Amino acid sequence: MNSKLYAIFAKQQQKSKELKTSNPQQRIQKIQKLKTIVEEKSESIEKAIWKDFRKSPQEVQLTELVPFFMESNDFIRHLPRWMNPKTVSSPIPLIGSTSEIHYEPYGNVLILSPWNYPFQLAMVPLVGAIGSGNTVILKPSEFAPNTSEVLKEIIELAFSEDEVALIQGDAEVASELLELPFHHIFFTGSTRVGKIIMEKAAKHLARVTLELGGKSPVILGNKVSFKYCAEKIAWGKFLNAGQTCIAPDYILMNSNDQETFVSYLKEFINKFYATQTIQESPDYCRIINQKHFSRLMHFIENAIQKGAKLEFGGKGDEKENYLEPTVLTHVPKDALIMQEEIFGPILPIIDSQSIEEAIEFITLGEKPLALYLFSNVKSEIQKVLQNTSSGGVVVNDVLLHFINHNLPFGGINHSGLGSYHGFHSFENFSHKKAVLQQGMFSPMRFVYPPYTEVVEKFSEFLKNFLI
């Protein structure tokens, strides 16, 4: 075991005893301090993410800083109420007693975060973990090194190492961390690595939250405004150059409507990014690294080889990992691009003649993280909701369930386990302890031995009336 990591962990184990009794005000003060430091460092954050993959400062504000501030404000506003024990009713045999749910911190939490939203996917879970009274070791992704440096500065200014420590490093460092007996592991990343995390967590029976990826489909109904859909899909797909876990991965729609829909898509891509050339646009970011760039180029070549039609884009500039927003139609279902999460700015459109056919196709694959449906027909919406399973669903828009902190955000099976945001984060990082306090009189005395006829009658009563 890595002795440096173990030393930090041991200090955090000690600290968690003190944090266990922390009150809402103490936790809120920590979140407030963190907010102030992030505010002061916001320019450094923007610059770091620009250096990592050329994401515009405005997009950093919208997609990295706003979610962090929203989560912090939610905790600051509601933590005192969330932390209150919740009284629950008691059944008849427990007359005289009180039953409550107490929220207690798990203790020691590990957060492993990815590179694609390198600030918010580290900091939003952190707010939840410390707001719930835990210590944290946070390991951000090695593929966004500039952001990781700023994160380290922020954490060191806001916390002592025995409460929150940031450890930089790659998969090997993550593996070493996973040897430690954390109480809870919060992982955001790929499904492949999610399986490794769960296996390693089993050694210490650590709880896990897995925020994973997958192919999030879009179903386009027949009677929708294609212009309306194209604007929303072009925004949701090419934001962050498609490197978003809940980005629309592919579209299922009637082949007769594709020409009209694609013409609107092109219009909006140009409107969003082609004020100069798209490559020069300050609002369109880069692919994170060479490996992912080559993987995406291979997807395009393979789909075209298999008969897909290139409608827009398709070219890249390897020197700066720039890949044009790309639209493909008539993509065969066995093309490579349909076998795994795309995680890049390529939008395949798949022929699907009906809602039923779309549902059948989606349910053949793993359960997606998000599912998007564009339809104004109530029965179609009901059919899709009832016959598919996914982490979340948005009807007539994309991505937006992520920003409603009253909704749990998370996947299901291959797209994840557990959820967070707002109160769901507080619940995710807290153990719900059942506390029953007996009163002076307890009817349960009637069930003690010796087992007379009274006990039998009492059992009969419990069977029929106890709920």
Ligand code: NAD
């Ligand atoms: P990744 O799984 O490669 O890495 C995520 C984290 O795990 C990093 O910190 C990395 O260092 C660590 N890691 C990598 N290999 C490891 C190993 N063998 N053992 C232990 N730790 C290891 O993911 P990524 O490429 O950084 O991110 C992209 C993926 O994340 C996509 O699949 C995307 O859909 C998913 N994602 C999901 C969400 C969500 O909220 N559900 C959000 C963003 C990204």
